[in-house]
Amino acid sequence: MANIAEQRIKREFKEVVKSDEVSAFNIKVELVNDTFTELRGEIAGPPDTAYEGGKFKLEIKIPETYPFNPPQVKFVTKIWHPNISSVTGAICLDILKDQWAAAMTLRTVLLSLQALLAAAEPDDPQDAVVAQQFKENNPIFQRTARHWTCAYAGGPKSDKELEEKVVSMKNMGFDEHKARVALSTKDWDVTRAAEYLIS
Amino acid sequence: MSGDVNRQLSHMSEASSCYSDGNSSEDMDEDIDQYYMDTTDDLDLDCPSKTDDPEYFEYEPLQVMDAERLLNEEIEALCTKLKVSPSMAKMLLLRHNWQKEEIIENYQKDPSGFLIDSHLTSRRKHDNLIGPRPMCSVCCVNYPRDRFHGVTCGHMFCQDCWDMHFQTQIQDGITTAIECMAKECPVLVTEDFVCEVLTQPKLRDKYSKFSFNDLIKSHPKLRFCPGVDCAVIIKAKESKAKKVECQTCKASFCFRCGISYHAPTECDVIKRWLTKCEDDSETANYISAHTKDCPRCHVCIEKNGGCNHMQCPECKYDFCWMCLGDWKSHGSEYYECSRYKENPNIANESVHVQAREALKKYLFYYERWENHAKSLQLEETTTSKITTRTQEKVMNNQGTWIDWQYLLRAAALLKKCRYTLQYTYPYAYYMDKGSRKVLFEYQQAQLEAEVENLSWKVERAEITDRGDLENQMDVAEKRRQTLLKDFLEV
């Protein structure tokens, strides 16, 4: 790993670890290996959003040319959000692409991701299905996102009705996660979700 | 036959009234005499005269060196006027598309405001260095103050970091758009600073090459020739959607947008059309039929020439390849083959019916667009056949090469007319209903009829009288010019 990159990551690691945000358990960074090329991040879902109470794990890869090129970040925890792929966890965020600046840090990235959870940008989507639901059926979107937070990110508010639908499809022999994706995609209509999985 | 069409046209359009109206033989002879006079100084199809040609366009080819000199002159002139560095002047011209007067006016009104808007300085001068050995916020190393540099915004970083920043950006092809490394600072880095800092000479060359490309692309009167591996730059007086032909690589293209010439359709409309054709390519696939059945005797006929006026080899029935209608009705005032008849009651129909109607309309235009493109390809074969036959004739002492040149000229003119005809279809597709569309479709139909007549005669060039063929050329080209005069945006 290039000298500048390693130097920077060591420094940034300290910056995040000792910052106020960590003490409030809002953001966190851990080393995965001792070469500093891979890190694991975590952000807490912002209050008063569908992600409240959830903890979202992130995979962070540091390129050779860091910080002159941005880190590669994706969600490990499954999440229902217009700018994050519900399948791969890939993120659509300008500062991770052409709006990156060398003076930005991992802390900037994590705080920006938290801001993204609080304010989605459905017109610049990563996941077209989620973005469409966000725009056309926002109450269902909010419920679905909250349900995913509970199911995958340890969120506190479970939604009995939605949970039962997932269970009913599980009993039909479908995989739990696949059933949840299908139900979320088809606005929680069990018949359409089953058709979607069979076709 | 051409006389018939001439008569009908004169009451439709003012612009066409200049045509020979008569179909008497004297008038015809006069036309031909006139034509021969025009051709005595070797009529070149692609160098139209300035006065009344709607496609007339002045341009010249430049080599890279000439273009560089030209840009440098403009840059220097701005430097002198505004008393700014050449690097700064270059950025201003690039960011404002070389609108010199506008730049001077805005700069003199409010120099700092204008530079801020142009991303060449910031509202306040930042100072991010603390103490005698500050830390560089990019590499986190402490250095003495003289190792730090920055641009007009005042954000300072160490020399090594700037160097790495420039290397990374240039590798990605970014040169004139390199920004300061500070968070959310949009200030651009100018060429003088980049060259001062860059340690690798190879990258300096790469920088000048890429930034030269950016400069040309931002200049409204210059355009790179889109030809493969062609380094020519075309310079025009104005940025117009006119046809340019590169003498070096023979590529021909629209000056304003750089794709294949598309008159009478406008740049943004042709882009929409081409995108639509690409998106709907699967729906339109079934159209590509090379054989159709004769509408009278049902024998299978293969189309192997460009002409859409077909004659059944069996029953000798003359019909139209496009609509399978009787050819006799084509070229009359009631020529309906190129016109799409929309359902007048469509607004009251269900969404489903509307969608089907929209597809039907698109396929109608697409089929004609595609058919002319194919005809153009097939006519290439006719041209090469004519060339071979001409060579044979000259070898056998049947006249000189010059005697037979008119055949190749006819083939070239046919291509030119059919090309324009092809591009009338996207134009008509996007046109709003109304009297202008009626006139357009009328002229389109007239052009279509004359193009097919010319095509018919070119395919039978050896048995066609020279005077007859040249008269047909004249009529077809005049139809094309009339349409362009009325509908090509100038």
Ligand SMILES: [Zn+2]
């Ligand atoms: Zn540095």
Ligand SMILES: [Zn+2]
């Ligand atoms: Zn700056």
Ligand SMILES: [Zn+2]
């Ligand atoms: Zn060229």
Ligand SMILES: [Zn+2]
């Ligand atoms: Zn164009």
Ligand SMILES: [Zn+2]
């Ligand atoms: Zn027949």
Ligand SMILES: [Zn+2]
């Ligand atoms: Zn027809």
